[in-house]
Amino acid sequence: MTAKQEQTAITPTRAQDYPEWYQQVIRAADLAETSPVRGCMVIKPWGFSLWENIRAALDRMFRETGHVNAYFPLFIPLSFLEKEAEHVEGFAKECAVVTHHRLEAGPDGKLVPAGELEEPLVVRPTSETIIGATYAKWVQSYRDLPLLINQWANVVRWEMRTRLFLRTTEFLWQEGHTAHETKQEAWDETVRMLEVYRKFAHDYMAMPVIAGEKTPCQRFPGAVNTFCIEAMMQDRKALQAGTSHFLGQNFAKASEIIFQNRAGEREFAWTTSWGVSTRLIGGILMTHGDDNGMVMPPRLAPSHVVILPILRSDSDRAAVLAYCEELAAALRAAQYDGAPVRVELDARDQNAGEKSWQWIKKGIPVRVEVGPRDIASNSVFVGRRDKAPRERYGQNRAEFVAGIGALLEDIQNSLFAKADAFRAENTVDIGGMDDFRAFFTPANAGKPEIHGGFARAHWCGGAECENSVTNELSVTIRCVPSGEADETGKCVVCGSPSPRRVIFAKAY
RNA sequence: CGGGGUGUAGCGCAGUCUGGUAGCGCAUCAGCUUUGGGAGCUGAGAGUCGCGGGUUCAAAUCCCGCCGCCCCGACCA
Numbered sequence A: 001m002t003a004k005q006e007q008t009a010i011t012p013t014r015a016q017d018y019p020e021w022y023q024q025v026i027r028a029a030d031l032a033e034t035s036p037v038r039g040c041m042v043i044k045p046w047g048f049s050l051w052e053n054i055r056a057a058l059d060r061m062f063r064e065t066g067h068v069n070a071y072f073p074l075f076i077p078l079s080f081l082e083k084e085a086e087h088v089e090g091f092a093k094e095c096a097v098v099t100h101h102r103l104e105a106g107p108d109g110k111l112v113p114a115g116e117l118e119e120p121l122v123v124r125p126t127s128e129t130i131i132g133a134t135y136a137k138w139v140q141s142y143r144d145l146p147l148l149i150n151q152w153a154n155v156v157r158w159e160m161r162t163r164l165f166l167r168t169t170e171f172l173w174q175e176g177h178t179a180h181e182t183k184q185e186a187w188d189e190t191v192r193m194l195e196v197y198r199k200f201a202h203d204y205m206a207m208p209v210i211a212g213e214k215t216p217c218q219r220f221p222g223a224v225n226t227f228c229i230e231a232m233m234q235d236r237k238a239l240q241a242g243t244s245h246f247l248g249q250n251f252a253k254a255s256e257i258i259f260q261n262r263a264g265e266r267e268f269a270w271t272t273s274w275g276v277s278t279r280l281i282g283g284i285l286m287t288h289g290d291d292n293g294m295v296m297p298p299r300l301a302p303s304h305v306v307i308l309p310i311l312r313s314d315s316d317r318a319a320v321l322a323y324c325e326e327l328a329a330a331l332r333a334a335q336y337d338g339a340p341v342r343v344e345l346d347a348r349d350q351n352a353g354e355k356s357w358q359w360i361k362k363g364i365p366v367r368v369e370v371g372p373r374d375i376a377s378n379s380v381f382v383g384r385r386d387k388a389p390r391e392r393y394g395q396n397r398a399e400f401v402a403g404i405g406a407l408l409e410d411i412q413n414s415l416f417a418k419a420d421a422f423r424a425e426n427t428v429d430i431g432g433m434d435d436f437r438a439f440f441t442p443a444n445a446g447k448p449e450i451h452g453g454f455a456r457a458h459w460c461g462g463a464e465c466e467n468s469v470t471n472e473l474s475v476t477i478r479c480v481p482s483g484e485a486d487e488t489g490k491c492v493v494c495g496s497p498s499p500r501r502v503i504f505a506k507a508y
Numbered sequence B: 001c002g003g004g005g006u007g008u009a010g011c012g013c014a015g016u017c018u019g020g021u022a023g024c025g026c027a028u029c030a031g032c033u034u035u036g037g038g039a040g041c042u043g044a045g046a047g048u049c050g051c052g053g054g055u056u057c058a059a060a061u062c063c064c065g066c067c068g069c070c071c072c073g074a075c076c077a
Helices: A018-028 A045-064 A085-094 A128-138 A183-203 A250-255 A279-288 A314-333 A352-362 A372-376 A397-402 A404-425 A433-440 A463-473
Strands: A032-034 A041-043 A075-077 A097-105 A111-123 A147-156 A170-180 A209-213 A225-232 A238-246 A258-260 A266-268 A270-277 A305-309 A343-345 A366-370 A379-384 A392-396 A427-430 A454-458 A476-481 A501-505
Touching (some): A018 A032, A018 A279, A041 A045, A045 A147, A045 A170, A045 A183, A045 A279, A075 A128, A085 A250, A128 A147, A128 A170, A128 A270, A170 A183, A183 A209, A183 A225, A183 A238, A183 A270, A209 A501, A225 A404, A225 A476, A250 A270, A270 A279, A279 A404, A305 A314, A314 A343, A314 A372, A314 A397, A352 A366, A366 A404, A372 A379, A379 A397, A379 A404, A392 A397, A397 A404, A404 A427, A427 A433, A433 A454, A463 A476
Parallel strands (some): A305 A343, A305 A366, A427 A454
Antiparallel strands (some): A032 A041, A075 A111, A097 A111, A147 A170, A170 A270, A209 A225, A209 A476, A225 A238, A238 A270, A258 A266, A366 A379, A379 A392, A454 A501
8 A cells, every 4th residue: 555545535534623624525525615604504405405305305204293284473573582582691692683664775875774674573583482472372272282383494693603504694494383282282292293203314314313301401491391312423523403392381471372171261371392403414414424525324415326327439428328318217216215316427527536426525426427337237336435436346237227215225234324323432421520520522623623422420409500511611511311210329419329321412 | 702813715724924916726517538445638617805994106914993703701492
């Protein structure tokens, strides 16, 4: 082997500079770019198609659990936001506010806002309050419940620091808002939707997650309980990938969602809300992406297969293209995940190797090269995105077409298995504070290397202990995992008795 | 919003210290040659050097102010 390292499509590599790698993959895979507006992004067709597939799959799951879609206004009267005290406190600092409704030419010819609004409008950071006000009108009787509504929308949160997909000023999401007759029903809904998210992450994103509950410090403003799914990225930091909130009667009280119950009494409804956002795209990138770019899980990939004709000479050209067209048609007639296989035929007149690398960077699951030799032997030359770029194999064309669904499913499963193994390798049980510090302290403080992971450690339940590790090590409690057996122990910070382990990690 | 870094062609960068009218690689376009793995040769196009002001005969370069982006911190999906 020569001293020269094998060239990677992305520089720097993950190990060299993870945040820079992340940005370069977004560029190289043509997912998105920054915009003239600070903190806002342009989602490009290849990235948006991924979002559309996420949306379609989740939307189906929401309908299967009895929900319907609706749409509520982008603008929320300021007074609505003021109704729930904790909610105000949580969001006030990051609200964009509309104060005028007209532009007029100023003395220097420039446009200036005019027509000041009587009441400023807040661009929704989330829609609990305006949906609550609407539900208050819709709900009179227990017969009007439950209300099970979702909306796909954009929201704005004026964040200090933004990162493409992970935290942008404007982002796309879905927010489910439900109202129920009983506490139990609302609680069940909260847990049901958390499970929908967990299943979606596992089955579609091929991203293992831990479902659990947030500590009081990390709760959604105004919620009684907040549940979440937490994933581990390849820099071993945690990414909150979805949340489901049990809101109790807090927002019903704020918005006066009152119904007459079966006993004829007036009662506040029990509500929930739950959401996932375009952040999931960042999650997919950081779960599966490698030093050659994006890796799309087949079930969500904008396209499954790209056919790359090898056009060696003009005399071959027509025959090769015809063979490729037939192959594309045969693949499109095949099914994967209950729908036709999505196929690209890249007949652009460019160097074959260059085109191939472009598709590798975009993360398409399967590449198929077809040249005169393949046609002569009635075969195709196949490359999988979950394998090394040069690790390819020839296969009989009919077998390849017949097996395309199984191949895509195999890639989907291998991505999950790899991510799951990575998470397992970087999840450790920790007992004492010395080990805890060692786990979360980088060896090189000047330019921290990838370090840490998920620490499963005991916690007494006290906010002081939680805050102390956050202040000292920038480590937060990601969640109290659901469905784990109780295990008594001693709090990693203070040594007090603890009923169970929780997940500590650095987080996005 | 505090500390650090950075901003020069679509992308990655040199040039800045020591002021002299902008360069390299990749990409793009044209032509020819190539073609089973990120092609070669020749030629071409493309930059208000982040923005604004100042010093100077002359500013990418020096000075002042502002802005964007990245990292760390506070905050968060």
